[in-house]
Amino acid sequence: MTRYEGAGRVGRIRDAAVAAAAAAQGVDEFFDGVMRAARPVFRSEVWAGITVDPVTLMNTGGHYRQAVPLRYLPRMLDIEYREGDVNGLPQLARGPGPVGVLGEAVGGVRDRSPRYRDIIRPLGLTDEVRILLRDRYGVWGALILGTGGDTPPYGPEADAVARAIARPLGESLRRLHLARRAEAGGEGAAPAGGGPAPALVLLDDAYAPVQLSPTAGLWLGELLAPGEPPPSGSGATGRGAPAARTEGGLPPALYGVAAAVRAGAPGPGSSGSLASWAHTRSRGRVRLHAWRMDGPGPARVAVAVEPAGPGEHIALVMAAHGLTAREAEITGLVLRGHSTAEIGRLTRLSPYTVQEHLTSVFDKTGVRGRRELVATLFARHVAPGMLKDAGAAGG
Secondary structure: OOOOOOHHHHHHHHHHHHHHHHHOOOHHHHHHHHHHHOOOOOOOOOEEEEEEOOOOOOEEEEEOOOOOOHHHHHHHHHHHHHHOOOOOHHHHHHOOOOEEEHHHHOOOOHHHOHHHHHHHOOOOOOEEEEEEEEEOOEEEEEEEEEEOOOOOOOOHHHHHHHHHHHHHHHHHHHHHHHHHHHOOOOOOOOOOOOOOOOEEEEEOOOOOEEEEOOOHHHHHHHHOOOOOOOOOOOOOOOOOOOOOOOOOOOOHHHHHHHHHHHHOOOOOOOOOEEEEEEEOOOOOEEEEEEEEOOOOOOOOEEEEEEEOOHHHHHHHHHHHOOOOHHHHHHHHHHHOOOOHHHHHHHHOOOHHHHHHHHHHHHHHHOOOOHHHHHHHHHHHHOHHHHHHHHHHHOO
């Protein structure tokens, strides 16, 4: 992509997009505000803003109201997580830059891309642009833009804006993750009282549901991205009730984890399972646990949906604070009450090295010592949900 010299306009669009992201109170508002601010150069009618787990890069939700029609989502996510194609999120995350243009990645021969053949071309579009939203701590989401058709091509000015906003939007999305989890009673907190029982969804080769547990309809409705219609046939009325085949009606996060577990190499060395998490409309974060099924029936993947426990919440919080894998491991041991000497034995590190890691953890989380670290993580991210549940149980 050639260099664009109009720095003044690029800077103004960047500043407007960053301000909109910083002011957002939720994921929908985040992506709506960014796209409004960038509308002078991002004039795509088909686009999606997605959030991902920074550890696994699995889809955890996002903004899909302007995305490809729902009937294309199963194929899109199958390509993304199982079949593979150019500019996959893990591939972009390993690369030096935050932007991937499909046409450039395939050397102009777009038919080499299954995503182009099966989705982009049938929609009357000519290309796809992916902007990775990452900061120095990890990848938190992405903007995916369809170009061509009735929209102007992705040119040098749009590319300059994309590269200018990628990192600050990654920082804002990371802070939004933390804020949602820290707000007692907010979107990231579990609701008070006894919630519905975990759900089980069995999917066939085409990711159509073939069997649902009694609470599956409720959880699928909670997982749908805002603006999506409820999936027809998703409300099971009895245990093990069969589900009607839906046309792209399952949540993207559930499709993603199902496709990813199917991509795992079969055999005795493979666990055949995968765990991730996703946002819901009103019940905080949920854990998604998928595993392959090799029996004689039509089901090929099973996905369990259940409320996320403190472990999942704390893992996300540590990632959002930018802790390295080693720092997160040591923080977990601190939360379990281990001394520096015990942590050294468990991790095979010297006490001096353990203390160096802890000093880095304190700096990143804004605390001054162990006790404050434990108190801060517990008070901000665990206690609110526990207190709500205790209050509901006590009447």
